[in-house]
Amino acid sequence: MRKKMRNEEMFFMKEIEKKIKTCSETVHIFSAVAQAKLNLSLIEYVVLNVLDGSIYSNYDCCIYGENEQAVHRVNAVLKETYDHGSKYADLIARQYVCSVQQINIKMQNIQLVGKGDFCNCSHNFHPVLYAAVKENKFAICAKIAYNYLNPLHLIEWFEYQKMMTVDTVLMFIQDINQDAYAVLKYYEREGIATLIPYPSKMPGKIDRGFLIHRWHNHQSTHDEQVAVYSCKEILQGFAFVAVVDVDEFIVHGKFLGYTEILTTELLPVYPDAAGFTLNASFFITDWGVSGVEPLLTSKYIRRSSPLYHRYKNIYLPNRTTSMDTHKMWPNKGYRRIELRSHNIILYHYRKCQRSDNKTDICFRFSRNTDTKMLKRLMYQLFWETLKLQFFKKKERSREEGELEIQLQFE
DSSP, rough: OOOHHHHHOOOOHHHHHHHHHTTTEEOOOOOOOOOOSSGGGGGEEEEEEEOOOOSSSOOEEEEEOOOOEEEEEEEEEEEEEEEGGGOOOSSEEEEEEETTTTTOOOOOEEEEEESSTTTTTTSSOEEEEEOOEEEEEEEEEEEEEOOOOOOOHHHHHHHHHHHTOOOEEEEEEEEEEEHHHHHHHHHHHHTSEEEOOOSSSSSSSOOOSSTTTOOTTTTHHHHHHHHHHHHHHHTTTTEEEEEEETEEEEEEEOOOOOHIIIIIIITTTTTTTTEEEEEEEEEGGGGGOSSSOHHHHHHEEEEOOOOOEEEEEEOOGGGGEEEEESSEEEEETOOEEESSSSSSSEEEEOOOOTTTTTTSGGGOOEEEOOOHHHHHHHHHHHHHHHHHTOOOOOOOOTTTOOOOOOOOOO
16 A cells, blocks of 8 residues: 555655656746758748756747747757756756757747647747848857946957958846946947847756856856857857957957958968867956056056966857857867967956965966056047946936946047
């Protein structure tokens, strides 16, 4: 009798677990991106970038056209699982692929449902994004903007990317200060920034965030990787992509534009390259002001020697299988090139992670004076930055609640 009751109990629990999974409460879609094609009728698949708490990853894709009419149901094929610390994370960064070769209308929304459920079983619809095809163009994945960002430094960073011929900066936004948000909205209207909202509260039971005191060693890594996966798919139609943050600058000895560096210097030497890994020089703000105000790149002019530490990559999407913040995995027949001696370096302006801990590795960095940015770029960046100083804030509309920057030219 006890054995029978135990079996019935286990069956009941499995049915509850099955029902939760079929309603997609254990998987959270962050983006759904269609294959990059100029002719939309030739799109073969949609990739879903998710945080997944399920064990068996057994889902179907329900794809909708206009008026939420279900037009296609297909098996969701697991494309990739991010393995880093996955044994200790509740929600794992994954990618699912949905084949759409049989669809003959424009897709608008998509959802994941369990095998035993009908489409439309819940309200968890997600819009389908269409990756642009931009041959010979350079894009930046800036991952997630959160907490407080210095608006003046943001302007400086964007103006530098424009000087370096960057076409698009993709950024996910999570609870930032209003002045910084106003700057980002300005560059979105200008056409260089693509902004996508990121949840204020991340799904799951773990209370966490991206600030160092709220960072969860394993789960937060997967939270960040979902943004990188989304970048990978949204920017798949570009020729070149770099994964860098807004306190990082890719600097060439002669300040050539990024695309020119790749097409005239790097690819002719490394024709089988899938991407290039850049050494990083650290301008540690805890060392104190060593230059002149007001720009970040003019204020701090002492840096470490180029280090193979917290390096970043420029990659070619059509030659790359996958990537995360610091690594990339080439397609068969291509390779990652480590630029240990080339004159293109990542300049990283940051505090020590633990400035009160004198054993932090950043306190052991060598300190070299570097006035390259100060001498070559300060004047141009300074005047470009002044054009946007200092915002008149106003609501664009009550519904949107957005802030608009009024250009104030000298």
